[in-house]
Structure formats: C-alpha cells, structure tokens
Amino acid sequence: MTRFLGRLGGWCARHGRIVLALWVIAAAGLLGGSLVLGSPVSTDMTIPGTSAQRAHDLMRSGFGPGYAPGGTVQLVLYSERGPLTDEPRKEAVERTIDRLGDMPHVVKVETPYRRGGIASNLRIGVITVRMEGHDHAKLAETTQALSKAADPARAAGLEVVPADSSTPADKEIKTGPSEIIGVTCALVVLVFAFGTLAAALVPIFTALVSVATGLGVIGLLGHVVDVPKQAGIMATMIGLGVGIDYALFLLSRHRGLLASGVSVGESVRRTVASSGGAVVFAGGTVIIALSALMLGGFPLLRTLGWITGISVVTAVLTSITLVPALLGLLGHRINALKVPFLGRRPEASGWAGLGAWVARRPWRVLLGSVLVLAALAAPALALKLGPLDDGYGTQGSDARRSYELMEVGFGPGINGPLAVVAELPSRVADTDEPAPIVERITREIEAVDGVAHVAPAQVNDSGRSVLVQVVPEYAPSDARAAEVVRDVRAISVPGVTLHVGGEVAALADASDRMAERTPLVIAVVVLLSALLLLLAFRAPVIAVKAALMNLISLGAAFGALALVFSIGLGSGLVGMDAPASASYLETLFFTVPIESYTPLILFAVLFGLSMDYEVFLLTAVRQAYQRHGDNSRAVAEGLGTTGRVITSAALIMVAVFVAFIAYPDPLVKTFGVGLAVAVAVDATIIRGFLVPATMVLLGRLNWWCPAWLDRLLPNLSVEGHDDDPAPAPPAKELVRT
Template sequence: MSSVLYSLGRWAVRARRLVVAGCVVVLVLVGGAAGLLQQGLSNEVTIPGTESQEALDRLATTFPQVSGASAQVIVVAPEGESIEDEPMRSAITDGVEAIGDVSQVAAVTSPFDELMPASVSDDERATLLTIQLDGDQGSVTDATKDALGEEADALARALPDGAEAQLGGQLFSSELPEMTLTEGIGLLVALVVLVLTLGSLVGAGLPLLNALLSVGASMGLLFAATALGPINSTTPLLAVMLGLAVGIDYALFIVSRHREQLAKGLAVDESIARATGTAGSAVVFAGLTVMIALVGLGVAGIPFLTTMGVAAAVTVGITVLVSLTLLPALLGFAGERLRPKPSRRARRTAARTASAARAAATSSEATRPRALQPADGADTATTLPEQKPNRFFTGWIRAVTKIPALTVALVVVAMGALSYPALDLRLALPDAGVMAEDEPARVTYDLVSEHFGDGFNGPLIVTGSIVTSTDPVALMNEIGEEIDGMPGVADVPLSTPNETADTGIIQVIPEGGPTSAQTEDLVREIRAQHDHFLDEYGVDLSVTGFTAVGIDVSDQLGDALLPFALVVVGLSLILLTMVFRSIAVPIKATVGYLFSVGAAFGVVSLVFEHGVFAEALNVSRTGPVISFMPIVLMGILFGLAMDYQVFLVSRMREDYVHGGSAKHAITTGFQGSAKVVTAAAIIMIAVFVAFVPHGDMNLKPIALGLAVGVAVDAFIVRMIFVPAVLALLGEKAWYMPKWLDRLLPSFDVEGEGLARELSLRDWPEPGATDAVATGDLEVRGRSGLIVGPVSVRVPDGGTLLVRGDATAPVSAFLLAVAGRLKPSGGVAKTAGLVLPERASAVRHEVAVVDAAAEGGHPAEAVRRALRDKPRVLVVDATETVGDLTARAELAQAVAGAQHAGVAVLLGSTGSAATDLAPSGTPVLDVGPAARAERRSTELDHPANVTEQEVRA
C-alpha cells in the first residue's frame, strides 16, 4: 500500500498540471450532470415490510382518499366568537371550495358538511380542515404546496379581524434543510487552527481547498443520483458535514508530515511522495473504516438510511481520492513555500555551529588536502538543531501515566456518569413540533394542540378488509366504539367503509402527541388486540398513518442497533489487530470507542430530552430525537475514532518496535503525534458544532453527538485512557500469539515497508539491475529454519541452478524470491522490487512452473508462461523430468527464455540440473547440508564473525 501510494504521489507531483486540469474537468462534468439530471430531494420516509407501510400500500388501492399525503388548515375565531357566526361561516365555506379546486387535492373536510365533517373544538371557536391529496408526499409538487399556501392566506384575509387561519399538517411537517452562514464559522475556526498548526497560510489553505473540492464533487454526484431514486433531504447536509470534517483532517495529516520532512531537509518532490506513502496509508485505512461503517447502515434494512450511508461513504471515498491525487499536485505547486523557516534561536545555534566548524577547518587547512575543501562560493549545508518536544504535551503524558490505575479509574467513572442519561433517550421521526416557533407549520401545530389536543397532530388510521361483512357500516361503528373505549384514545371521529364496502378505516385520535410515549403505547395496544378483533368481528386490522410509520421506523432502527453495534465492534477488533499486531490494544481501543458513543448519547439525551442548554443551542422543543441518530452516529464515530487511534497509537507502536521500551514509546509516540491529533480533533469539533445552532432538527442531534463524541474520543479516550492503559500493561500491551500473527494479514499504516524499500533503493549497489538479489535471506517454517542465510545475485537474462539435499529448501527459496512465500529474515529484491513489501508486484514479474505438476513434461508450461513476458522464470522440481526427450524440450524452452532476456532459476533435489542450462551456469546449494558447510567455512575464518557467534 505505502509503496503504491508513494508512486502515486510522485506521479501526481510530476503531472500536477494534468491532475489539476483533470480535476477541473471532472467538477464541470459532475456539476453539469447534477444540473441536468437532478430531480430534487424528498422528505418522505418509507419502510418496507412493516405493518404500517403494508397497510398504507393496500389503502392506496382500496381507499386512495385516505392513503395519500394530507395537510391541515386550522381556523380560529376571535375570542368570544364561534365559527358558526356568519362572517366566519361564509369565509370558511369559500375557503374550502377554493382549496378543493387546487391541483392534486382529492377532498377537503368542512365543519358544515355532513358527509365529510371537519373537526370542531368543544367551544366551537376552532375548526380543523383536513386536506387529502392524490399520491404520497413525494409526488406532491411544489406548485401544489404554493397554491395551498396562497389559498390559506386568502382565507386568513377573508376572516374577520382577530381570527386566523394557518396551514400545516403532515405535508408541511418537515422542510428541506439549507446551508447558512453559521456553518461557515466552523470553516473559519478550522482555518485559524490550521494556521497555528502549520504556521503557513498557504499550508492552511490547502486542507480547506481539499475539503471544499471533495464536497463539491460529492454533491454533484449526489444530486445527479436523484434521477435514480428518491434521496432524503438530510442526506446532503450529512455528507457535507462529514466531507468537510474528514477532508480537512486527512489533508492535515499529509501536509503536516510533508512539512516535517521538509524541515529535515528532504527535497520537495521526494517529501510529497513520502508523505503520500506514509500518512496517505493511514488516510486510506481511516477512510476505509469510515466507509465500511457507513455502508453498514444497510444492516437496518431501511432504504432511505441505506441511501444516506452510501452517499456519505461515497463522499468519504472521494475525499480520500482527492487527498491522494490533487493534494500532492497542489503541494507540488506550493513548492518551497511550505518549507518551515528556522526560528531565530535555531538560526543563532546553527550559525554558531557553522562558525565553529569553519574555525576548525581553517586551523587544519594547511594539513588538509585541497580536494576536500569546498569550492569558492559553494553552499554549505546547515544542520538545524533537533526540535525539542512540546512541553505541554510532555507534561500531559507524564501526568496521565504517573499513576495509570488511578487515571483509568477516573476515566471509567466519568464516562459512566456522562453516559447514564442515555438510558432516557427516546427516538422518533420528527414532526412540525420541532420546527422553529415562527414557522407556519409549527404555528399550526401549536394551535391544533391548544384547541384540540396533542393527538390531533398525529391521528392514527386503523384499517382492515371487510369484504365478507353483510353490514359494513354497522361493523365499522362497532369496532370504532370499542377502540374509542381504549385507554389513551381521545376521540374516534371517523369509522367508515369505502365506496365498494370491501375496506374499512377508523380514524383514531390519541391523547398524546405524535412522538409521545403514550401514543406509542396506544399503537402497541391496538396491535396487541389483533387476534381479538379477528375472532370477534372477522376483521384483520392494521394500524397505519404517518404517526404509526414513524413508530415502526423507530422500532426497526432500535432492533437493528445491537446487530450493527456487534458488526462495528467486531470489525474494530479485527482491523485494529491487523494494524497493531496486539491483543490488548484493539480491546482497549474498542472499549474506548464505546465510551465515546455512550458519552455522545448521554449528552444528546441531556440536551434534547432534559432540556439542558437547549435554549442556548436553539432547540425549539425537547423530546425524542430523530430515529436514525444512534445508528448513524455510531457508524460515523467508529471511523473517526479509528482515525485518532491509528494516528496516535501507531507512532507509539513504531517507537516500541524500533527498540524503545514500552513506557518510553508511549511518551515519544505521544509527543510526535499529539499536536496533529489535537488540531484535527478541534477542526472536526468546530465543523460539527457549526451545524448545531441553526441546523436542521434532523441533523442537529447528530451534529451535537458527533462533536461530543469526537471531543471525548480524542481528548479523553485516546489522549488519557489509552496511554494510561498502555502504561498499566507495559510490555504485555504489545503481545500477540505467533499463530494469530501468521493468520492475520498485515496493514502497514505507518509506511514502515516504504521506509525499508527506500533504504534499499541502492542495494546491492547503486544502479544495479539484478533480476534477483538476496542478502542473508532466510525462510523459516514451523519446525525451524528451512533456507538461509543465502546471498546470491542473478543478473538480468542470467541463469541460476538451485540445488538442495531435500525438496523443501529448494522450493522455499524459489517461492520466496518469486514473491509467493514470505521471507523471515535478510534482504531480497526481485526485478528491482523489495520483498516482502512488493510481493504482489513481484508475482506479476515472475512466472513459476512446477515440473512435478506438469506430469514430467513442463516445456509447454514454460512456453505458456513466457507469453506473459515475465522478467524472471522459475522452474522447480526439474529432477522429476526423467524422460530424455522431455528434458531436451525443457532445455530448449529454457534457452528460448534466455534468448528473450528472461532470467531463469532452475531448482532440483539431489544433483544440479546442469544439462538444462549453458555450461558454466553457477550453482547455489541450499538446505541443511549447505548451511553446515557455510557454517564450517565461517568458523575457519573467525574474522568474519563476532566472538559471541564463535563461542555459540
């Protein structure tokens, strides 16, 4: 991974004009597609397979008058007057008639119509006109909504002074969210943090530009995708919020690594390539974890949530792609402007060092050869003193790890206390009651609650087939009367069959509001009586309506939360075990993630359920939060938590693996990464918090939860809990069973493989073009050493005979240099590629033929392998070719490979296959006997080994 990204970064720098031009073209194409294809966003929520949705689908066929979207107009007479008074009566009658003429309106109730009566308050001061529309909420056009608004305004003007008419209801219970200037505050905070962290306006601007371009491309694709199906209106804002946060952070990690390398004197192009290969590997890992978690939202089985997760995952994927291609190109344009300038103190120190060096050189000039003196006017390199660790973070890590058991205990208690309010968290689909108090739909909602009761804002529909009934009207009245007597029912204003008398509906007004626990209990109680109504009346009843759909969505999301959590936690353990090669570190990291999730849920509950700081955060009404908040928050926070875990703890692991003690590695690793992690966390928190004050009520709890979750995860879990646990465990923190280490693939997020590859760039000598080169190569099996140490060089087009006294050593060596078997020690390069880091690329350059598997006639297999034009050909088990004709054909095929410039390695057990290669071809002996012979030779020349090795 790191090697591929290194090459990608180097290419992006060299082709930076092409990369930028390509990005501009892509943005133009995506923007054009969005403009031509976009069909608008939807606020409709459907959930296939639930009782409410299936009943609603049936009503669309049997009783379309009540299955479509609906709206309400509440008319309130002046204090002390009644809707029956003549000025009120005539205005309402005319208004009902005008509303009925609006396109897509199927029916309008009226308080003066006996067939379709509208609800009237007990004091006859208010009436609630119900508007039934053709089709579902997504099919109602903006023109119809505007026309309804105009007619409602006309009705209000026609009413006498002191009266009012307000339009609202289900159709207007949610609004399309919009970006405001408030969200821009998060970007300003991010800019300030970036300037302070990177010390450069150019460097600070690049992460912002990276994020904005990524979000722009993502939004274009998202709006173009509306041509394929409905997309919830919350989806773009969620994608924007997440894209801005990760876009800035991912770019920050790469840019900060680039500047670190520039400060050490690395050339610009090389530094960009290395930053892309090292920090870019961590970015890929972090982005993949976020994407997997977001796509995992499909576990809930709810289409709109799956679409939301996929859209957000695509945004993150585009952000990663832009960070690995466009950002290196932009860094190339920035050039030397990003190289940190030494401080005055550093310059004075460097000047004194250079002066002392010149003085020493002058005093010895007479005795120094002239050739070693620098030419006149030549630049002399200045080595800056190593930067001292940040005192603040040094003090932080010492305080955290001084008494680690106490630190861990304090964190556990604090996280438990912060998570406790989450037990009160309730979920529901938001209605007009959560809108701003001056919104027309919210005004209608409040007026309905005031004059009719909360339940009129969320009526239920109980429906069933009555095709076998002989008296459908009487049947519906009986069922309606029984439901009316249930606890929690405020009224049953309507119990009627449809025109064909095959389906009946009962409108039930609950005592509680649409999102109240009382209404949820009522829905469950009516459903619990299903068998009773079936036995008593022969009717298979179902509960549906906008309120019931919301309850079913919440229930299904709640049921999916545990499986999703298990998937996320399981994924966390596996991925982190792959990265950190440890048992304790992944478990500790996963526990920390659960702390962050619990704290986020707890704070959201405190604000939205209990009203703590609700007014300051512009929360218009306390109560349940959006149903998909927990599962979305868990998915996104999982990926972000893995970001900080990787960027912080991987530095600690790197220092530990390179020979430091476990305790010292905690300190050095923390000092090396804490500054960047702190800046990244502050930026993310600022972006998320900016969506809280004036954000959409669907997004507001998610944004607040993410801000709290990131703050807790970065500053408490990763920077306090994690170091304390590592200090408490000591060396045991990095223990991993050998069998598990062999079983799990490795994910090099710190670019250790790239560092090794760069260090071996000029091995075995500068400009070498060996097809195969090994230095003390060893291959170990479960029973011990199979091959090694072996040092050999095979030039391009050369031939090597590999011989051993057993089959295993020969095959092991050949498979190792062919990239099919992982070496356990030493150095190996095949086709100029370092093993095992570039094993996948080596496998494309090396063809392997097992003569034993070819029935003793491998020549044709060799010729087939050569069609792919490999650089190296390996033929194993040549001793199994016993037929003289077959050996002659094989020798001819090998000669053809050599003629084509392919290096050939021939393996055999016993004697070397000298008849298959030209005379004088070198022979390499591998296996136990060869090792014993080499060991004897070394002991005959003690100067080649250390005293300890001789004694051993």
C-alpha cells in the same frame, strides 16, 4: 500498499497541474450537473413487514392516494375577531374552498363546517385537502401553493396556517450559513496550527473540492436510486470534517519532513506512503461503520448509510491525490504568507511531556480517566427516545403555529391521528352487509383507554377494507400515544385483521425495528473495524482494545445528548424553544425527545470517526516502537508526535459540528451536539490519557501476534516503515506544525 501509495503520491506531485485540473473539472461538472438536472430526493419511510406499512398500503390502494401519507394537506383557520360561523367569515372560507378545488391534483376539499372540522370555541377550523398525482418529494412547494390559494380567507381577517403533514423524511433541510461558519472556524484553527496562510488553505481547498464532488455524485444518483433528504446534510457534515482532517495529517507529516531537510518530491512520496496509508485505513473504518446502517431494517437507513459513505470516499481520494498534487505545486512555498507570532518552533513538545507523564503513572491515569468518562456517560441513563413532533419546531414557524392552534382547538392528539384499517373477511364483504362488523370495530376502538375521538368509519368500494380515523388523547411525542397504538392493535374481532397507521404508529414500528436490529449493527461495526485494525497493525490486542475505547467515547456522547435534550439543561442554548405558555423553570429545563433511529446513526458515524484518531496515534506509536523497541518510550513519542495534530483536527471537526447546531431542524441539532462532544472527548481524554495508559500497562502485549495468525495476515505495512527506512524526524519537528 505502502509502495503503491508512495508511487501514487510521487506521480501526483510531479503532475500537479493535471491532477488539480481533473479534480476541479470533476467537482464542477458533477455539482453543476446535479444543479442543472436536479437532485431528486426520496421521502420513502416504508418499513416493510410492519402493521403501519400495511395500513398505509391499504389506504393507498383501497381509498385513493389522497388518504395515503403525503396525500393530504391541512390548512388551519383561526379567527381572532369572532366565530368562523359568522356569515362574512363563512362566505370567505367557502370561496377559499372553491379556489382550492380548482388547484392541480386536488381531488377533494373537506370543509371545516363538517363534524369534527371546527373547534368547540368556533374560532379554529381545519380545511383538509386531498390530492393525487402530485410529486410527494415536493410536498413543501405544494403546501405553499395551496396556502396561497387561501387568500380570500385572509382578506376576511382570518389567519391561515398550513399544517405540516409530512413525515420526518419530508423535512426540508437547507444548507448554507452553517457550512460557512464551520469552514471559517476550521481556517482559524489551521492558521494557528501551521502559522502560515498557504498551508492553512490547502486542507480547506481540498475539503471543499471533496464535498462538492461528493454532493454532485449524490445529487445525480437521485435519478437512479432513492436518496433520502438527510443524505446531503450528513454528507456535508462528515465530508467537511474528515476532508479537512485527512489533509491536515498529511500536511503535518510533509512539513515535518521538509524541516528535516528532505526534498519536496521525496517528502511528498514518504508522506503519502506512510500517512496516506493511515488515511486510507481511517476512511475505511468510517465507510464500514456507515455501511453497517444497511442492516438497520428499513430503506431510509440502508440508503443513508452507503450514500453518506460517498463523501468519505471522495475525502480519502482527494487526500491521497489532490493533496500531494498541491504540495508538489507549492514546493517550499507551503510555508509562505506567514502569520506574525504564530507557527514558531517550540523547544519542547507539551504533548511529548504529557506522554512521558502518563507513562510514569499509568494506573493513576487509567483510574482517573475511567472515573471522568463514567461521570460524562452517566446522564445517558436518562436518555429519552420518542417521536419528535412539530411542537418542538422553531417558534413562529408555520409548523409550530399550526400545531399549537390544533392543540388548543382539538386537543394534543389531533396532531398525531391514527389511521385504523380493517381487512374484512370475504364472506362479510360478499354479502354487502358489513355494517354490524364495522359498528363493532368502531365500538371496540372507542373503548380503548386514551382514545379521544373516533370518526365515522369509511368502507371502500370493494367492501373489503374499512378506514377509521382515530384521535388519541396524547400528543405524538407522548409515550402514551404509542401505548394507544399497541392497545388498538390488540383488539380482536373474529375474521378481521386490524392495521394501525399514521405517524405515531410508523415511528413506534421504527423504534421496535431499531431495538431489534441495533445489536446486529453494533456487532458488525465493532467486528469489522477491529478486523481492519488487525490487518493494519497485525496486533489482535490493539484491535480489540481500540474497538472498546471507541465504545467508551460513545457513552460520553449519549450522556451529553441526555443532559441537553432529555434532562433539558441547555436545550435553550441550542435553539430549542419552549412553548410560550411555559413557566420560567420549564423554559430552563425544556426536554426534547430524541428520534429512535438517531442513536444508531450516531453510533455508526461516531465509531468511524473515533477510529480515525486511533489509527493516526497507533501509526505514530508503532513507528517509534519499530525504531527502538521500548514500549513506554514509544507511547510517549507517539503521543508527542501526533498530540497537537490530533487536537487541531478535533478542534476543526468540533467547530464544523457545532456550526450545524444553528440549523432549525431538531434532528440536525441532535447530531451536532452528539458529534461535537464525542470528538472532543475522544481527542482529549481518550487519546491523550486513556489509550496511552493502557498501552503502557499492556507493554509488549500491544504488538503480540500468534505465529499462525501472522502467517495468515497480509503485510499491508500501514506504518510505512518498509518504504521509509530513514529515521523519522524528531517529535518536536512534527509537533511544531
């Protein structure tokens, strides 16, 4: 692979204009095509084989699309001046209902002046609009159009707020400001790292081309496969981070070789042959980790994993082709546009000194690192998983306002109603006398602890299914709501099969499926990543140790999530708004649940990203060890060679992830906090102290490999020593960039 990458890098450097033109055309064509043709996204939250999914299927087939998830839109009415039952306001509401009935795809409009449609204070009511034949992927646009049709009610002085009846997959996540902030911060870090504007712009340009290409591919794939809405934001976050980082590592190696007197063409060839191999393996670990989400148990995660991996593939491809093309075109002008007072060559490497310091006292460093990491991970014991309802939305948004109005008027459970669907036996349906058994089902549901209200049962035309709308006493994010779901499912009526649907039930099923599949996903990610490292370095001890180190960094990430969201220390700083009625203390410690599938996605992403830095550090240590065979010295030199580059790369990735915390969507905030903390801890405490200390203590065992295993493994030569016989430049030459 080293020779292949070297030849590829050399060819790209010699034909830079062709490579650059091809990438620009590909990025512009794919992204432009997705903009022109559209980027269809899927709101598929199906979880095959679950009770909630069966309930939703029966609702769709037995009662019409208007009763299925995404087939209903609610408009919440609030009258500040007087009761909704007063004649002028009632007439305005009725005119609104008539207008809604004339809207496309609307099959039924339920008036608020029905049983359960108006609050006891007579000031809050709900218009329920049922639709069929509309595009569920455009639920947000449909909701806004229906809200516009309610202008007669607004003219009468009523507040009309569309309720958010979408599933978590329906949430529209818009991009824009955070990407600009992240790229700007990355550019600042690169300028400080390289000292020249020309060098700093190469990783930025490469990453932007990579992300544009990846997003174009993902957008066009939406016409062929179901692409989750989260795929675009995930691809952008990860694509920007790894795209800039991979180019940074290559550029650092190249500038170091140029400083040692190597010609431009030879420097590019050696850079891609050695550091390019590390990039390929690092990208491979990220792709493996993301692909393991296919084992998560439901379509959203399965598709999200491999779709997001596209951004990593494009980042690797641009790094080993576009970067060498740009380096060949720029030549020695890579050092042009120098920034005053930056980029001066240091006389000694601080990271090399740190490596030597760690090598002299490995036991103390190991113990201190473990204690610090344990303290960072300790809050993870308080991690609170649960549904994230609209009560945690942005203050002043329609979703948050409608949630609060519904809660005041009808109780917290109205925001997470349950849909109980009973399948009746054929002997009952055929007699056309299902009334007794329907009444028993209703009584059994009413007797369940935590049930606040049970609507009149509806029997479908075939008489085979019964639909009962149930309002629990608890908000969707309350753990007790999931207990109500389990208690209703436990009801036993002879010959009747009960299924419970709704958002709370679906998320409870997703949580159970996650708990069931998480051990499998973790095992696959760890084993495959360790196997890839074994192929790269032919050292089983190194492979196993690297996997364990990555798991440690995950503990710190989950500890930070628990501290910010589950304990509430800092939730306000990341933009999570407490209710207006909350006390000062409740505002300071406003706790937010974390969606049950979030830890699994974070695990896959973080494990892959952490392995990136492990690969780059091990590559440098291995090269030093190949030269002189002194393990402790090799560890110190490897840390000195890569420390500043890894730190710069980590700062860039942290800046990108922190920028995404500004998104209003709580799920994106969760990812931003977790990813930023994990990368920061991984690049400092783990790669700067824990990994070097353990490698010094292990000594020659680091590179031990049984003879039989050595014969079986292919010689991939990721370090590039076979293709780069000349001694590597001194550590200080590389570190200065």
